[in-house]
Amino acid sequence: MAQKGFPMPLEVQYPKELEGWEEMYPPYYIFSEERREWEEKHFWYHDKIHAPEPMYPLDLIFHEAWQISLSQYTTRVFCIPPAQGVAQRMVGCYMYITPVAPPPQELIGEKAALFQKRVFYVFDHYDALWGLWLKKFRALGEEMANIKVPSEFPKFEPDDTVFPEPRGYYTSYELIDAWDRLVNAMIKGWQYHFQYLNLAYLAYLLFADTCRKLFPGISESTIGKLVAGAYVQMFKPEEELCRLARLASAVPEVAKVLKSDLPAEKKIEALKKTAEGNDWLVEYEKSKDPWFFVSCGSGWFHYEGSWTTKLEIPFGYLKSYVERIERGEKIERDLPAIDKARAELAEEYRKLIKTDEDRKSFDDTYKAVRTIYKYAEDHLFWVEHWFHTIWFEKVREFGTLLVKNGMLKETDDIFLFNRFEVPYLLEDLATTWALGVGVPSRAPYWQAKAEKRKKILEAAKKWTPIPALGTPPEEVAEPFTVMLWGITTEKVQEWLKGVAIVPTEVTELKGFASSAGVVEGKVRVVKLLEEITQIEQGEILVCPTTNPAWAPVFTKIKASITDIGGLTSHAAIVCREYGIPSVTGTGIATSVLKTGDTVRVDGNTGIVKILKRA
Amino acid sequence: MPYVLWFDKAGKEAISLVGGKNASLGELMRADIPVPPGFSVTTEAYLAFVSGDLKERIEKILSQIDPTDMASLEEKSQNIRQLIINVPFPKKIQEEIESNYQALCQVFDTPEMPVAVRSSATAEDLPGASFAGQQDTFLWIQGVEEVLEKIKLCMASLFTPRAIAYRVKMGFPHEKVLISVGVQKMVNARAAGVMFTLNPINGDPSKVVIEGNWGLGETVVSGLCNPDKFMVDKVTLEIQREISLKTTECVFDSLRKEVVHKDIPPERREIPCIEDQEALELARFAKKVEAYYGCPQDIEWAIDRDKPFPFNIFMVQSRPETVWSQKKREPLLGKKSAYELLLEKALKPIKIGF
Numbered sequence: 001m002a003q004k005g006f007p008m009p010l011e012v013q014y015p016k017e018l019e020g021w022e023e024m025y026p027p028y029y030i031f032s033e034e035r036r037e038w039e040e041k042h043f044w045y046h047d048k049i050h051a052p053e054p055m056y057p058l059d060l061i062f063h064e065a066w067q068i069s070l071s072q073y074t075t076r077v078f079c080i081p082p083a084q085g086v087a088q089r090m091v092g093c094y095m096y097i098t099p100v101a102p103p104p105q106e107l108i109g110e111k112a113a114l115f116q117k118r119v120f121y122v123f124d125h126y127d128a129l130w131g132l133w134l135k136k137f138r139a140l141g142e143e144m145a146n147i148k149v150p151s152e153f154p155k156f157e158p159d160d161t162v163f164p165e166p167r168g169y170y171t172s173y174e175l176i177d178a179w180d181r182l183v184n185a186m187i188k189g190w191q192y193h194f195q196y197l198n199l200a201y202l203a204y205l206l207f208a209d210t211c212r213k214l215f216p217g218i219s220e221s222t223i224g225k226l227v228a229g230a231y232v233q234m235f236k237p238e239e240e241l242c243r244l245a246r247l248a249s250a251v252p253e254v255a256k257v258l259k260s261d262l263p264a265e266k267k268i269e270a271l272k273k274t275a276e277g278n279d280w281l282v283e284y285e286k287s288k289d290p291w292f293f294v295s296c297g298s299g300w301f302h303y304e305g306s307w308t309t310k311l312e313i314p315f316g317y318l319k320s321y322v323e324r325i326e327r328g329e330k331i332e333r334d335l336p337a338i339d340k341a342r343a344e345l346a347e348e349y350r351k352l353i354k355t356d357e358d359r360k361s362f363d364d365t366y367k368a369v370r371t372i373y374k375y376a377e378d379h380l381f382w383v384e385h386w387f388h389t390i391w392f393e394k395v396r397e398f399g400t401l402l403v404k405n406g407m408l409k410e411t412d413d414i415f416l417f418n419r420f421e422v423p424y425l426l427e428d429l430a431t432t433w434a435l436g437v438g439v440p441s442r443a444p445y446w447q448a449k450a451e452k453r454k455k456i457l458e459a460a461k462k463w464t465p466i467p468a469l470g471t472p473p474e475e476v477a478e479p480f481t482v483m484l485w486g487i488t489t490e491k492v493q494e495w496l497k498g499v500a501i502v503p504t505e506v507t508e509l510k511g512f513a514s515s516a517g518v519v520e521g522k523v524r525v526v527k528l529l530e531e532i533t534q535i536e537q538g539e540i541l542v543c544p545t546t547n548p549a550w551a552p553v554f555t556k557i558k559a560s561i562t563d564i565g566g567l568t569s570h571a572a573i574v575c576r577e578y579g580i581p582s583v584t585g586t587g588i589a590t591s592v593l594k595t596g597d598t599v600r601v602d603g604n605t606g607i608v609k610i611l612k613r614a
Numbered sequence: 615m616p617y618v619l620w621f622d623k624a625g626k627e628a629i630s631l632v633g634g635k636n637a638s639l640g641e642l643m644r645a646d647i648p649v650p651p652g653f654s655v656t657t658e659a660y661l662a663f664v665s666g667d668l669k670e671r672i673e674k675i676l677s678q679i680d681p682t683d684m685a686s687l688e689e690k691s692q693n694i695r696q697l698i699i700n701v702p703f704p705k706k707i708q709e710e711i712e713s714n715y716q717a718l719c720q721v722f723d724t725p726e727m728p729v730a731v732r733s734s735a736t737a738e739d740l741p742g743a744s745f746a747g748q749q750d751t752f753l754w755i756q757g758v759e760e761v762l763e764k765i766k767l768c769m770a771s772l773f774t775p776r777a778i779a780y781r782v783k784m785g786f787p788h789e790k791v792l793i794s795v796g797v798q799k800m801v802n803a804r805a806a807g808v809m810f811t812l813n814p815i816n817g818d819p820s821k822v823v824i825e826g827n828w829g830l831g832e833t834v835v836s837g838l839c840n841p842d843k844f845m846v847d848k849v850t851l852e853i854q855r856e857i858s859l860k861t862t863e864c865v866f867d868s869l870r871k872e873v874v875h876k877d878i879p880p881e882r883r884e885i886p887c888i889e890d891q892e893a894l895e896l897a898r899f900a901k902k903v904e905a906y907y908g909c910p911q912d913i914e915w916a917i918d919r920d921k922p923f924p925f926n927i928f929m930v931q932s933r934p935e936t937v938w939s940q941k942k943r944e945p946l947l948g949k950k951s952a953y954e955l956l957l958e959k960a961l962k963p964i965k966i967g968f
Contacts, residue, residue, distance in 0.1 A: 080960055081960055081961050082960075082961065082962065108961070112957070112960070112961060115957070115960055116953075116957060119956070119960075120953055120956075123952075123953075123956075202956070202959070202960065203956070205959065206952070206955055206956050206959050209955070209959060210947060210955065213946050213947055214820075214946055214947070215818050215819065215820040215821075216813070216816040216817075216818045217813055217816070217818045217820065217821050217845060217847070217854075218818075218820060218847070219847070219850070219852055221852075222847070222849075222850050222852070225850075345849060345850070348848075348849040349820060349849055352819045352820050352848065352849075353819075354819065354943050355943050355944075355945045355946075357945035357947070357949040358945045358946050358947050360949075360951075361945070361947035361949070361950055361951070361952070361955065362947075364951050364952035364955075365952045365955060365956075367952070368952045368956070516850065516852045604852055604853060604854065605854070
């Protein structure tokens with residue numbers, strides 16, 4: 001089917017500098033002649049939510065894991081009748097996805113029977129199931145954290161591996177085993193990740209439908225507000241910072257250190273010198289695991305770092321919190337008040353319902369979504385943040401070992417090899433060690449590969465991939481596609497219209513009206529969390545997407561604009577809470593806007609108007 | 615029985631005296647809704663006026679009407695209305711109207727204060743009975759003489775050809791239909807229009823839909839313009855706006871001493887005729903009116919150009935919304951439980967559009 005606008009996958013032209021990109025990813029991730037017919041029938045779009053940047057081969061593991069996990073829950077476990085999985089492909093280092101075409105009619109009936117039996121059970125037992133899930137997941141995280149990665153290859157295996165009984169396996173095996181266990185734990189963690197997530201989204205969509213039938217004009221942001229919980233684990237890192245800031249502000253010596261301009265490491269050293277400082281550090285350590293195992297980004301990229309590796313982030317927040325406490329400001333979110341406001345909102349709408357039957361249906365679906373949607377809010381901290389942070393730290397132990405033994409130049413070069421390739425390097429190293437002394441490895445080959453891949457990824461960064469490939473749908477109604485990726489029929493139409501926009505000619509951006517209100521002001525474009533310290537009071541935040549590590553900044557800004565994310569994205573939720581306007585999912589805000597531009601953000605209509613260029 | 619009753623003294627219990635429209639203004643005032651003040655010339659005044667000789671003469675003409683002969687109907691109707699206009703009010707009625715109009719002028723310290731003169735029939739609650747004729751609203755009337763004249767015109771509107779023919783067709787005795795006339799302070803409207811306490815398009819009960827234009831509300835009421843539309847959520851107070859290209863407004867021309875249609879100057883054509891805070895205040899009153907009556911309402915409003923916000927907002931009319939309110943209340947979700955709805959949702963075919 002020839003459609004103007006999007007090329008077919010195999011027609012994509014790649015810049016010369018990207019040559020060789022395909023070998024970084026598993027072969028089934030590449031569009032191929034033998035699957036051409038099936039692939040061309042589908043609509044593939046760049047997954048800007050989870051993979052806006054060129055993909056490091058090892059970071060692909062999360063996506064490999066979710067492709068399988070998300071899809072199998074829909075097709076084989078909870079059996080959502082008309083839906084199939086979401087398939088992935090790589091296109092010049094960028095990840096594209098497609099909702100797979102619906103199954104044949106006879107299968108839908110078969111799935112419906114299983115769906116009823118299984119899904120209703122989960123809804124009925126969710127509270128107990130959540131406890132079990134968390135226990136299981138935390139155990140898996142602990143298991144991952146406890147994987148012992150050999151820190152070096154010994155000259156000779158020590159005596160205790162020989163007496164009283166020779167152990168029978170040694171460092172070479174331990175290394176390969178540790179990698180396998182690490183990878184398996186990650187894959188398993190992602191199997192857990194989707195255990196209830198599809199159902200949580202389904203409940204959300206059900207409730208949204210119910211609301212729209214009763215109140216046809218109800219806004220998406222209001223539905224989001226009705227569903228959003230106040231007691232969300234993703235906000236715990238920020239709450240812990242508030243707690244620590246309160247403790248510090250009661251002890252002048254500690255507050256003084258935290259308010260100083262010293263680097264975080266020096267602050268810790270200074271705190272260690274006094275008894276009060278040590279007491280505070282004990283509390284800090286208590287908060288740290290698990291709550292500061294939070295990524296500085298989305299958790300999807302190794303280079304984002306976390307609050308445990310980029311100490312300037314939490315210490316920067318602590319400084320501003322202590323200062324604000326001293327100015328008499330309230331830093332904590334008033335959770336009971338937020339929860340009360342939500343309950344009152346629901347009650348107000350409920351009162352508008354005309355019949356008792358409808359009121360009952362509303363109550364029923366509201367209860368269902370309030371029960372299970374918590375999963376969508378809470379799993380995020382545990383999987384994408386806590387679990388991924390542990391993973392990145394473990395992977396770096398392997399990276400350090402490879403650098404120590406001359407296999408790679410830098411620790412993070414390990415992320416340039418995919419999860420199937422890393423064992424090559426490990427086995428090469430283990431083999432040369434086992435063979436004795438004076439045996440060469442293929443270190444130069446691996447290092448050259450790493451160098452080449454770095455260059456390809458750099459080139460990919462400069463390349464602007466086309467938003468979509470294949471056959472554009474006339475209508476997008478697949479609920480997860482809309483819900484998770486914010487891909488709507490209108491969005492596709494927009495893509496079709498202007499594939500090549502000239503940023504300087506744009507005068508207006510359109511996105512989701514995520515949080516109501518209208519303000520005008522100067523924007524601050526922030527692409528990385530590190531740049532967040534530059535934000536000044538009353539500016540409008542423009543960023544690719546936000547996540548909980550950004551939370552403290554929302555008290556400073558007067559509106560937010562993001563490239564990606566729908567009505568339930570982090571920025572949308574937090575802005576609604578703070579009562580500041582937000583337009584999310586504009587697609588191009590960070591490339592079109594420059595710091596200092598003056599804009600009008602209309603959170604009621606989802607339109608951002610550029611009033612004056614800086 | 616009084617010939618004149620101020621709005622705030624006469625609510626729905628006085629409907630036979632002041633008619634439906636005026637009674638509803640009284641009710642709004644009781645609900646603490648800002649309504650421009652004024653008074654009703656009661657049906658009692660009408661009865662006292664159309665009595666004796668005048669009554670007989672009217673009845674005589676009516677008895678000569680052949681309702682199937684359009685020309686005769688038109689001619690007799692004209693005769694009756696001319697008769698009513700030519701006969702002076704009895705002294706007592708005239709004095710009552712004069713003194714109350716003067717009192718209204720004194721309240722605002724404005725001699726010859728502009729008022730709107732409107733008929734308010736007592737039979738309006740009969741099904742489909744819009745008897746009161748068409749020429750029954752007179753805007754920007756100033757001075758006692760003019761007020762008296764327009765009151766008579768309103769009373770005469772009971773005898774338009776259409777009203778007469780309708781009563782004959784329905785077998786409704788002419789003498790049973792009475793009329794009251796409202797005399798109400800004119801709002802010097804910067805903008806005005808109507809609003810509904812639900813979305814008239816889809817029946818959404820969570821919305822107040824406001825339609826407005828620059829100037830007096832007549833352009834909106836009569837559908838002479840594309841009004842601006844503001845949809846306010848009753849709970850979250852979010853506002854959705856559709857701003858129209860507005861070309862004509864209805865304003866008072868102080869030279870010609872009459873209400874005229876004027877071109878809207880270009881700089882005002884595409885800007886909203888009310889501010890957000892005014893839309894929110896209107897919505898707040900809409901909710902209050904609906905709560906007071908206990909059913910959806912269709913309300914006329916105006917914003918005074920001479921007063922500061924929030925004292926510039928007035929309701930000038932409210933009546934029950936008819937389209938959605940008369941629908942039978944069927945559950946919209948078909949009495950389904952969450953699981954039934956979930957299954958229904960999950961079974962809905964997914965369109966990805968291949």
